[in-house]
Amino acid sequence: MNKIFSQGKLAAFIVAVVLIVDQAIKIWVKTNMFLHQNYKITDWFYIYFTENNGMAFGLEIFAKLFLTIFRIAVVILITWYIARLVRQPKKVKNGYIVCLSLVLAGAIGNIIDCVFYGEIFSESTRNQIASFVPIGEGYANWLHGKVVDMFYFPIIDTYWPDWMPFVGGEHFIFFSPIFNFADASISCGIIALLIFYSKYLNSLSHSEKK
Template sequence: MIQKSPFKFFVLTLVLIALDQAVKLAVHFYMAPGFAGQIHLVGDWLKLHYVLNPGMAFGMQLGHEYGKLLLSVFRLFAMVGIGYYLVNLAHRGAPNGLLWAMAMILAGAVGNVIDSTFYGVFLDNAPYGSPTPWFHGQVIDMIFVDVWEGFIPDWVPLWGGQYYSTPIFNVADSCIFIGVCMILFFQRRFFGEQHVEDTMLPTSGPDPIEASVLPTAELLDEETESKTEEERTTSASTDDDKPEAEQSATPESVLPEERKEVD
C-alpha cells in the first residue's frame, strides 16, 4: 500500500469551486433572469437560463418551513465528511480515478454550500419571509439542456397537469453528477484495486520478509527429509541384494583355513 498526498486532488477541488463561483456571479450580474435573458449556446437544446433554486440540486426542495436551513446544515456536514473521506482514501493509497471523482463531488458540495450560506446576505436573494438571510441563500442555476418541455397529462400520478421542463443546473451540480457516475461505472475497478492493495501485505503478524522466506525454508526441509529417506531405502535394498555367502562371511570362517596352512 502506497500512501498518496491529497494535495493535487484538493487543487482540482479549488479550481472547480472557483469556476463554479465565477460562472454564477457572471450570470447574476450580466444576465436577466428567466426567458428574457436566455442565451442559446447550441441550437435550441443547450442554453444559458438564469434561475434561482431555493432547494437542492436540479430544483428539488424541502417543503418544511426550516427545510432550507436543514439543507444548508446538511451540506456543511456533507462537505466536511467528503473532505475527510478524500484524505483517508489518499492515505490508504486508493486509485487515482476514485480520488479525482471524490474531489469533483467535494467541489460541487462546497460550491452549493457557498451559495446557500452567503448569497442571501451578499446577493440579497434569500426567499421572501426567510427568518434570516444567512443559510437561506438561493443557488444560481444556468445550464439548461432543453430536451423537452410542456404540460404532463392529467392521468400521470403526482405530476399530472403540471408544466415540466428538463432540470436547469449549474457547474457544481455537474461536478457532483460526473463524480457519482464515475464511481458507479468504475466501482469494481476502484474498490477492487483498493481491496487487492490492502491485502497484499499483512497489517499484523510476522514481518513480511520473514513471511516470504518461511515457506521456502520449510520446502527445503521437506526436500532434505525426503532425500534422507530415499538414501536409507536405497542402502537397505542394496544390503538385501548381496549374496548370502558375502552376508554370512565372518572372521570365524576364515580363521580355520589360515591355521591349517600354518600347521
C-alpha cells in the same frame, strides 16, 4: 513524488478548479441577468438564470436551513474520507480520488451560494439585476441564500400525440432540469464512481472490515 503529497495535491487542485469555474459562472449570471432571463445558444442548450432553495436540479425536499447544514456535514465527511485515503499505506487509485474530489467540489460550490449569497447580493428579480451589497444588506440571512442555476438542455421539446391516453396533447420536454456547474461536477463524480469504481468500493469496504 510522495503519494500523500501527489494525491492530496490532485484532490486540492480539482476542488479549486471546480470552485473557481463554478463561482465565476454564477457571479457573472447573477450580476448580468434578470431572473428567468435566458440566452439561446442552440435549439437544445440555453443559459437560463433561475434560483432554487433546494437540492440539485431544483428539487425542494427539505427545509433550507436543514439542507445547508446537511451539505456542510457531507463536505466535512468527504474531506475526512479523502484525507484518510491518501494517507493510508495501501495504494488508492487516482481516478477514485478524482471522482470523490468532483463530488466534494460540487457540494462546496452550492454551499457557498447557500451560506453567503443571501448576505452579499441584492435580490434578483425579473426587473432587477442583482449586485454586490455590504454584508447584512442582502436578500436573505446567513445559510439561507439561493443556489444559482443556469444550464438548461431541453433536448426534446414537443407535444405528446393526441391519441395517447392521459397525456395526449400535453407539452413534453425531455430533460427539463436547470442546473449549475457544481451540480454537474457532483453528478459526473457519482456516475463515474458507480460505473468505474463499484467493484473497487466493495473491495475497499471488505478490506477495511478485515
